[in-house]
Amino acid sequence: MSDEFDHWQQRFSGEDYRFGTAPNAFLKAHAHLLKKGQTALAIADGEGRNGVFLAEQGLDVLSVDFSPNAQAKARKLAAARGVSMRVEQVDIINWSWPAETFDVVAAIFFQFAGPADRAKIFAGIRKTLKPGGLLLLEGYGPKQLDYKTGGPPHLDHLYTGALLKNAFAGFSSIDVREYDAEIYEGSGHGGMSALVDLVGRK
Template sequence: MDADAARQFWNSRYDRPDYLFGEAPNAFLASQSGRLTPGLTALVIADGEGRNGVWLAERGLTVTTTDIAPRAVEKALALAARRGVSLAARVTDLDQWDWPEAAFDLVVAIFIQFAAPDARDRLFARMKAALKPGGLILLQGYRPQQIAYGTGGPPQVENLYTESLLRDAFADFDIVHLGSHDSDISEGAGHAGRSALIDLVARRP
């Protein structure tokens, strides 16, 4: 799917009165709250309607949030305003974006599996370069077993993650945590039910 088609697809999915993936943060991200301190800088990529970026801003982080869909970013800013926090929000195609380098303490990537393998390699490289030394990647995605559950995520198995794929992709980082689990999630209408998940916390040396 090219950038224009992706923008139209996600704009249409987000053009609804409620929030497609809910307004609460992703459970894995919320479980990492002990790693967060006020004043840290965070980049949340493909953040959709902003649930994760807003939650980080509520914890005192300085947050840049991105999405390809203008409607999503509009809703993210509205959510931030309702919660009394601010976001630096960017409408951007991540494959064409002029990524900041060594600029963030945290890069958050929750369910970014729109990226096919070639694009994923570029995306992971740019995520790593965007971190300051000592900064953290917080990533959650679906494993191939998710296709059988049918409770969210892309139908392309090549877009899904395995432990070996992530271990290889982040071999130049210190892997703090890498784990697979099947869990029930409830994230709006978009992600609901038993899901085959994988979590990564990795630190830039």
């Protein structure tokens, strides 16, 4: 675990924001589904760009990540944008997810987990959403291994539409889209990418 911790600390050690300070485009495109006063959880939120965006929409946000270095930048970004959000250091693989707590979960590009750990995270997401709660999830699909413009180099860490539909089959509604598009998110993600998006209601 210390090697993993050191990896993320090093990754977020610089002054720059590795994935930029603008929100993820998929998340921003679904801002119309958000309502002021809702509770939101931004998982593996890194340097805070997505949690800060949710806070800017008037949501009560908990931003969780494994790296204190990243979270220091998240707090700095929130202050610069004039919003407040709670920040908590969490290992989402082994976290005790609070039951039926959040109206919204933003799960953007957290593909460090293999199938077994990913199943635990998906179970946590299902558990922590309130009935009727909204899940906004984006990740890379298998073709990303050809593009090499971001994301993990491991096939079993990537998503397919079928995988996500199966993982959240108990939801009242699921919309999954698989497509290729150019994205530019700091130095970490840039160029043509194989994307898989899920918009779901528990």
